Amino acid sequence: MIGGRRRVAVRRFILPLAILCVGAGALVASFPRVDEFPHEAHEGLFPVCVGCHLGVETGVAAELFPQRASCAACHDGVRVEPVEWSPPDSRASNLTFSHIRHAELLEGRGESVTCQSCHAVADAPVRMAVSEAGAEGCLACHAHEATDHLAEGRDCTACHVPLSEADRLPVERIATFPVPESHTAPDFVSAHAPETSLDQASCATCHTRDTCVRCHVNAGSVDAIVALEPDMRVALLEEGRDPEYPLPATHLSPDWSWGHGDFVSVDPASCGNCHTQPTCTTCHIEGRGAPGSAIATLPVPVPGGAPGVDLTGVERRVHPAGFEAEHAVFAASGALQCTSCHAQEYCTACHAGTFSEAPPSGDASPAGSISSDGISYTQLIHSGSDGGYHPANFLERHATEVFTARTDCQSCHSTEAFCRDCHAEMGLASSGRLNTAFHTAQPLWLLAHGQAARLNLESCAACHAQTDCLACHSGIQGRGVNPHGPGFDADRMASRNRVTCQWCHLNP
Amino acid sequence: MSLCARLAPIFLGAILLGTATAGEAFGQDVRLTGSTNLRYVELRPFVPDSVLAVDAEGTGLYRQAADGGVVRCVAGDTFCRGTRPGATTSTVPVVQDLELSAWGFGEGIRVYGQVRGRTGLGGNPDIWPQADDAFDLLSAYGELTRERYRVRAGRQWATSGLGFYNFDGLALMLIPVAGLSLEGLAGRSLVRGINEPRTGGALAAIDDLAPVEPGIMMSARVQYQPSGRLSLTALYHRDIRRDRAGLYSELAGAQGVYRFGQASAEGALEADLATGQLNEARVRVRTPLIGSTAIAAEVRRYRPYFELWTIWGAFSPVGFDEGRVNLTWAPGAGNLLLRGEGSYRAYHDTGTETSVGRFRTDGWGVGLDGSWSPRDLWQVEGGYRLEVSFGSTRSEGHAGVRRRLGELSHVSVNALAFQRLYEFRLEEGVVLGIGADASIRLTERSRLAGGLTGYRHLDRGTQAQMDWTQLRGHVRLEWTVGAEPGL
Numbered sequence A: 001m002i003g004g005r006r007r008v009a010v011r012r013f014i015l016p017l018a019i020l021c022v023g024a025g026a027l028v029a030s031f032p033r034v035d036e037f038p039h040e041a042h043e044g045l046f047p048v049c050v051g052c053h054l055g056v057e058t059g060v061a062a063e064l065f066p067q068r069a070s071c072a073a074c075h076d077g078v079r080v081e082p083v084e085w086s087p088p089d090s091r092a093s094n095l096t097f098s099h100i101r102h103a104e105l106l107e108g109r110g111e112s113v114t115c116q117s118c119h120a121v122a123d124a125p126v127r128m129a130v131s132e133a134g135a136e137g138c139l140a141c142h143a144h145e146a147t148d149h150l151a152e153g154r155d156c157t158a159c160h161v162p163l164s165e166a167d168r169l170p171v172e173r174i175a176t177f178p179v180p181e182s183h184t185a186p187d188f189v190s191a192h193a194p195e196t197s198l199d200q201a202s203c204a205t206c207h208t209r210d211t212c213v214r215c216h217v218n219a220g221s222v223d224a225i226v227a228l229e230p231d232m233r234v235a236l237l238e239e240g241r242d243p244e245y246p247l248p249a250t251h252l253s254p255d256w257s258w259g260h261g262d263f264v265s266v267d268p269a270s271c272g273n274c275h276t277q278p279t280c281t282t283c284h285i286e287g288r289g290a291p292g293s294a295i296a297t298l299p300v301p302v303p304g305g306a307p308g309v310d311l312t313g314v315e316r317r318v319h320p321a322g323f324e325a326e327h328a329v330f331a332a333s334g335a336l337q338c339t340s341c342h343a344q345e346y347c348t349a350c351h352a353g354t355f356s357e358a359p360p361s362g363d364a365s366p367a368g369s370i371s372s373d374g375i376s377y378t379q380l381i382h383s384g385s386d387g388g389y390h391p392a393n394f395l396e397r398h399a400t401e402v403f404t405a406r407t408d409c410q411s412c413h414s415t416e417a418f419c420r421d422c423h424a425e426m427g428l429a430s431s432g433r434l435n436t437a438f439h440t441a442q443p444l445w446l447l448a449h450g451q452a453a454r455l456n457l458e459s460c461a462a463c464h465a466q467t468d469c470l471a472c473h474s475g476i477q478g479r480g481v482n483p484h485g486p487g488f489d490a491d492r493m494a495s496r497n498r499v500t501c502q503w504c505h506l507n508p
Numbered sequence B: 001m002s003l004c005a006r007l008a009p010i011f012l013g014a015i016l017l018g019t020a021t022a023g024e025a026f027g028q029d030v031r032l033t034g035s036t037n038l039r040y041v042e043l044r045p046f047v048p049d050s051v052l053a054v055d056a057e058g059t060g061l062y063r064q065a066a067d068g069g070v071v072r073c074v075a076g077d078t079f080c081r082g083t084r085p086g087a088t089t090s091t092v093p094v095v096q097d098l099e100l101s102a103w104g105f106g107e108g109i110r111v112y113g114q115v116r117g118r119t120g121l122g123g124n125p126d127i128w129p130q131a132d133d134a135f136d137l138l139s140a141y142g143e144l145t146r147e148r149y150r151v152r153a154g155r156q157w158a159t160s161g162l163g164f165y166n167f168d169g170l171a172l173m174l175i176p177v178a179g180l181s182l183e184g185l186a187g188r189s190l191v192r193g194i195n196e197p198r199t200g201g202a203l204a205a206i207d208d209l210a211p212v213e214p215g216i217m218m219s220a221r222v223q224y225q226p227s228g229r230l231s232l233t234a235l236y237h238r239d240i241r242r243d244r245a246g247l248y249s250e251l252a253g254a255q256g257v258y259r260f261g262q263a264s265a266e267g268a269l270e271a272d273l274a275t276g277q278l279n280e281a282r283v284r285v286r287t288p289l290i291g292s293t294a295i296a297a298e299v300r301r302y303r304p305y306f307e308l309w310t311i312w313g314a315f316s317p318v319g320f321d322e323g324r325v326n327l328t329w330a331p332g333a334g335n336l337l338l339r340g341e342g343s344y345r346a347y348h349d350t351g352t353e354t355s356v357g358r359f360r361t362d363g364w365g366v367g368l369d370g371s372w373s374p375r376d377l378w379q380v381e382g383g384y385r386l387e388v389s390f391g392s393t394r395s396e397g398h399a400g401v402r403r404r405l406g407e408l409s410h411v412s413v414n415a416l417a418f419q420r421l422y423e424f425r426l427e428e429g430v431v432l433g434i435g436a437d438a439s440i441r442l443t444e445r446s447r448l449a450g451g452l453t454g455y456r457h458l459d460r461g462t463q464a465q466m467d468w469t470q471l472r473g474h475v476r477l478e479w480t481v482g483a484e485p486g487l
Helices: A002-030 A068-072 A099-108 A115-119 A135-141 A171-175 A197-206 A209-213 A232-238 A256-266 A277-283 A292-296 A328-333 A344-351 A377-381 A394-404 A415-425 A445-455 A457-461 A466-473 A490-496 B003-025
Strands: B029-043 B046-052 B062-064 B070-072 B079-085 B089-103 B109-123 B135-145 B149-160 B163-177 B180-189 B215-224 B230-241 B247-260 B263-272 B277-288 B293-302 B320-329 B336-347 B362-372 B378-388 B392-404 B410-422 B430-443 B446-458 B470-482
Touching: A171 A232, A209 A232, A256 A292, A256 B247, A277 A292, A328 B149, A328 B230, A328 B247, A328 B263, A394 A457, A394 B362, A394 B392, A394 B410, A415 A457, A445 A457, B149 B215, B149 B230, B430 B470
Parallel strands: none
Antiparallel strands: B029 B089, B029 B470, B046 B079, B062 B070, B070 B079, B089 B109, B109 B135, B135 B149, B149 B163, B163 B180, B180 B215, B215 B230, B230 B247, B247 B263, B263 B277, B277 B293, B293 B320, B320 B336, B336 B362, B362 B378, B378 B392, B392 B410, B410 B430, B430 B446, B446 B470
16 A cells, blocks of 8 residues: 555656656757857967867867866966866767868878868957858868759768767757758659669668658668668657658559559569558459469568558559450450459350340459459449440440441340341331331432442341342342352352352252 | 249249358358349330321322321322331330359369349330340359369350350360460350350241251360460351251451550451451550550451351451551549540442442541549549441530449449431431439448439431430349358
8 A cells, every 4th residue: 555655656756857857958958059168268378279179180089179177277276267168079960070081181182271271260360269160161172063962963971971870960950851852853752762872871861761661661671771770760750651652653654554564573672662462462352363473572561561552442444444345355365364353244244145234243253252442344334324334325326336346246246136126126127128218218229228238237137137138139039139249259158058048049 | 924934033043042052051162143133214116107198298109207207108009108206115124143153062163153034024025125035044064173174064155256155065175384275165056145046036036047957166276375475366166057058157266465564466367267258357556655645556457247047148248447546645643534536447349339329438436535533532534426437427425423432332423415327317416314323332242233314305307206315224233142262
């Protein structure tokens, strides 16, 4: 019980106190540090800079600034009043600079350089009127070929250390890093992989592995990403940000879905930047229609990792526009293994003829499962359909399809049985010879009908029985009008079916 | 139609459902898929009519009746005869499709069946094709599949470059080496789309010269696919009368596709060996262009094909040569798709032109259609097409808006307008149609869909021409029960 009270006390007092202390500390630390050392007041005491800043010559960081004891040598409270001064911490920066190397380089070129060359306050009347060196001093020599400091192709490492090494930079500073203009280009996200080690090093100036992991589902297998160090500060910044998966230029092609398999086989690693295996299996249910080896080249989702592109619920046209009317050669040649994705009923729903209906399960699969995309076959073919293969009210509109042979009616229908049966019921079929005024109501139609018949004999057969024509064209039961056109090979046809010849000829 | 006939599809469904259940009980896995399709259709068929000869205007054989219709007046006859649209009649055909697939009899062994039942729930069933054909066995076969071969026996579908048809018999496919397959089919041939033998009655009902002998078909196919890019197929098909007095058909064909990325080239040939002529020859190339565009170009030679039991092939039908180009543009993130097409065809010489009447011997067409999805759930689409041709000319446009309501569910509103002109029969006016359709997912594996469209025929020239003012609707229930074979 007592222990419980103590725990309550800890919670009630110590924890808030700790938070208060941390907060106060952070508040104090957040004030900008000012170099309060009055250089100018000491000008007469120190003839050379390295007297205090020996580290400039030795390269030892601890010797870059004098210690407090050095001040106390004079400010002992006897001769001179004591001071409270301490050397500054090494600055929180991602800049890299070596006094020694710079001195060597300049001396090697015969140039004279002093501390004042970089640190003197401009137009100052006294020697020790100095301050921190400005970036303009760097740029005097490290002039960019491009005018922009952040221009693409710059060697960032000339001045900067990798972000992961600048471990004193606070998150707030990292969050305000400027964004190079190149990063705002429309296709940057789609094509930003470093091409050289120099590019890679430049990326590391502002980025750590955590930047990449937000979007890259294959972060663990990309050398350029693995080469980056992880960093908690960047991880904090990336936390909660949605991944970005813009469509690459290649994906904008209207037939992208149709031919994307080649891309996968050639460069699966590229696909693996944004896509995990579930992206594939959203369409390739249970791997249908795609080699399992191709899907296996993509990464699997990692808990807590980038989610990858999610195609669930996204409508997509797998085949090119208009494919439903032009798929015959692909299906017949074996170029597409249709049954990999479609159940046979998917075909027979249209091809079984006689006003067949749309397949029962949309994009039916061999397993008969209803596809997840929700696109019914009808919707794929014609919006506003009456529920079958053909567009709405195809009955009224089908004549043009017949005359232009855009649709291969015979692929599904028996033109003799199907067309004529329906035309008869609609009062369109002939009930004998030319007894009605159907054909343009021209009295001389009979003389002109030969051309029409040869141009589209299917339309004749859709209304007329064969005996209608034999009334004139038979040598036995008609008037012996020869219907055969130029080049008609009677022997060839008779060798296949002499019975048909006998409708008109006694001894074919 | 008798009550039994009306209820036949329901009985059929019950039997198959029972089979599925029993199959599962005995350890086999069964999957049953079904769709029930109900339509409502209004039509105004032409009916024979006559008018008094004295009431018909004009002279000669063809005159005009008071309603604008052309009538045929034989000299000396009191009446002139013609046709006019009869009363509006309707029908409610119902088609029940059932597909059964059963496995678990051993590795690679499967039984498959697909049946179709038809009935009518009212109106005049005669105006709907095959409404009196209560039952169709589309396929029913047993299958044995191994790595290097596949055998099927029973009623089955043949899918080839020569079309899609079913037959009763045996199919054997061999795969001697990867990428090469040989297939042979043999059995009793069935009338395409009718699912019954040539002597089954369907042809005899509409033609005095219908076949009197069943057909025996043999078909062979070689398919070679050396890589994922190239596929070649050659096939031969022969359908012979059972009494061997002749052939019903003898055809050969070849198809090939070469794919390179998103580009492809395809070619096809179909030849009627009885006439020695090509029925189809086509070459088509499709390739992406710059940016978001793709182009497809096709040249094609077409000539109609007729089976040898008909006399039509002896009438020397001619075909045409056609060129077609279409351009597809899908800018942005792919939510806009525009497709334009143009085509031109020139018919071959018929050798029959007379000074009495000449028909156009060429044709052309243009079209533009597109779809736009401003948001994932919304889709707007529309299009226009003009086809000018020998025999029939058509101008039509359509537009629609569709809203997805989750998986397998949607609602859409559609409108269309079309006008057609027949070279052999003039019709005037424009038909406007406005409708809506929707679907809703009922369960994980079932869906209900339906739609209703009203059409109005405006500016009809005469009362004698076909009236397309009508109402059409459909309701479709889709479902699947049973197991999945898995992988």
